[in-house]
Amino acid sequence: MTELMSLPDTQVRGVTERAVTAVRDTSLSRSEAARTGRGIIWELPGFRTGDALASAILTAAAPQRMAVYDRRVQHALDTLGLTLTPTSGRYGRYLQLLDDLLRHGAAHADSWTARDIDTALYWTGRPDPTPSR
Secondary structure: OOHOOOHHHHHHHHHHHHHHHHHHHHOOOOOHHHHHHHHHHHOOOOOOOOHHHHHHHHHHHOOOOOOOOHHHHHHEEEEEEEOOOOOHHHHHHHHHHHHHHHOOOOOOOOOOHHHHHHHHHHOOOOOOOOOOO
């Protein structure tokens, strides 16, 4: 956090502006826009590992296109038997997976967005609220 906060404001704004432009670029597929935006935001300290915070920022920039990825989502995907490995490019692959789910469920989810699916996955992946005995 200290390293990020010590960067000049113009540098942070420049990187985030490029990332926002990338995820809003409708000439790119959703997954390609996600990969590009994630690659750009990677330039900032604190965003080089893990996708949760970066995906939240990218989703805030393009809520109708992007989706948040976090450990609850990963747990839900694992539970559902959907493979998403932690190798490089995970966020782009996650958005591709969501696109596949949207296409597959089109008859039942005609107005759903990637954000709707990530919200459902988030709640599906939450820890069991009942204590074990």
